[in-house]
Amino acid sequence: MLRPISPTRRTVDVTIAVVYVLLFGLFEVHSAAGVVPGGGLAILLLGAALAVRRWSPSWALIGAWAGAVAQMAFLDSPNLYDAAIPALVYACSSYGTRTVRWAAFTSSLVGAGIAGVYIARYSFISAVTGSIGDLPHAVNAFAVVSVLTAVTLLLSWTLGLLVATARRSRRNRQEADAAGEQVAAEQERTRIARDMHDVVAHSLAVVIAQSDGARLLRRTDPEAVDEALETIGSTARAALADVRVLLQQLRYEGTTSVQxxxxxxxxxxxxxxxxxxxxxxxxxxxxxxxxxxxxxxxxxxxxxxxxxxxxxxxxxxxxxxxxxxxxxxxxxxxxxxxxxxxxxxxxxxxxxxxxxxxxxxxxxxxxxxxxxxxxxxxxxxxxxxxxxxxxxxxxxxxxxxxxxxxxx
The missing domain is CATH 3.30.565.10 (Histidine kinase-like ATPase, C-terminal domain)
Incomplete structure (x- = not known):
């Protein structure tokens, strides 16, 4: 599953991955023991995982496992380039889906146990083949490595979860603010509609009363007809001015009107x-x-x-x-x-x-x-x-x- 990220973030992630591969690749080439195939392959796989950690956390988790397996398959000892694994666990917890997040949590525990067995493998083999006195040493090495690895990976996972929670909380707060603005806008429109009703209802009632009176008095009192028509005209003009103000509020947000x-x-x-x-x-x-x-x-x-x-x-x-x-x-x-x-x-x-x-x-x-x-x-x-x-x-x-x- 690919997440939409900005080109800038994608460029930054790829740059970090390239620097990681070049830096630790040079260390492997110039190491005293010569080039270790497992180390070089693990660096490439972990570098690829770093490049896609925010774009596709699920593939980043697969890349982390692939790099660790390659390192153990070639019997390479733990190295400084393994620092990429906590960063990948953090990315899976922070940017991954719920499934990927809990897969990273499980991988942290399982990986810590595998790392403990991998480090203490020779002591376990020695205790099984004949020297039972090596068993306490093997168990101790297994426990120390497993606990330290688990603590490191789980701290990274927890930090990623906290960052994801803070990001989600900020997004929810922004959505709540936007919803509040929409509610305020609807309340303002309701107020304007209520004002429109009051203005129009009042003005039409006056106009109807005056026109009915003028019709009845047309023959007996012509001057009253002129007065009624003048009242109708002034009321209609005043209502039109009020309606224009209210329509202006609907047309332009933030318009200040006098009530x-x-x-x-x-x-x-x-x-x-x-x-x-x-x-x-x-x-x-x-x-x-x-x-x-x-x-x-x-x-x-x-x-x-x-x-x-x-x-x-x-x-x-x-x-x-x-x-x-x-x-x-x-x-x-x-x-x-x-x-x-x-x-x-x-x-x-x-x-x-x-x-x-x-x-x-x-x-x-x-x-x-x-x-x-x-x-x-x-x-x-x-x-x-x-x-x-x-x-x-x-x-x-x-x-x-x-x-x-x-x-x-």
Missing amino acids: PGLADLDTLFSQFQGSGLVVDVTRDPDLGTLGTATQLAAFRIVQESLTNALRHGDLSRPAVVLLTRTPHGLEVEVVNAIDPARPPRPAPGGHGLIGMRERAGAVQGDLRAGPDGDRFRVRAFLPVSGTAAIPILRTDDVRGAARTGAER
Whole structure:
């Protein structure tokens, strides 16, 4: 099995293997005992294994065994070039599959035993053939060599396993970070979609109410028709500016947009007043110190509640809006009279009440809504944000800036 590695790593591995073969090959050629065939063949096999240790750990393990067998087949004594074997065991543990990794572990134990027998072979032969007194020496040599070899190889195997674990942990952390970014992006898109729903639903409700009123008053009060058409035009232009801002956020990541706050409520109330819904407002004067998220949630809850009141409420009676600042947060209450001819009905797939609950939940708040006798009541509690309030620009300023930019 071949692993995909970069050309740079492949070049480095081949270079190391070539240097290894040339260096230890020269030592073998110039050794006092002359050239040992087993040593030269073992060097070539171990060098080839070093060249492919990260590209194919399974072939590297086979090369390590082939080099060791060649060395023992020609009765070559342990040499300095055997240092390549721990490096190959490390590579198998660090880069190999689960099967290759445990094959390297088993090979370390089996190889250590074979090395002990190989080193103490003459003592064992001597003890078997006649001199039983050589047996303790043979056993001692076997134990020392086997233990030292096993410790060396298993340390290399363990180091490779630790490196592989750290590499896998780093990769998992990167994947978790990427997944977190995707979740954050989806949450941002959900927020934008919720804003889009609030803007469009509110604007269309105003436009529908004004157009219906203009149609009824066309013959009796022409001036009211002109006023209704002016309200329709201003509402549609404001909605278009808001939608453009939201679409810009979808189109460009990281775009900073200005969200409406409690300072924009007067403009919102004026729109509803112009649509025929009378709004009685009671609010504390120190609401501007609330956090940005809390102000946005409160604005959207009030906007959606009044939009529902315009759709389903009795327009002959005023809607009541209460904004009360408490030591722990902001209490929002919107109450409107229900029109018996068009009572509120939960629409399949509707997003109004769901969106308001999500708005409150986003700032760790709570919202309850439902009929209360002949009225529909929305109550929300939005806790104070732990961070300092960020100044919120009025959406009128944003629309003016957008209009100025468009004219330029």
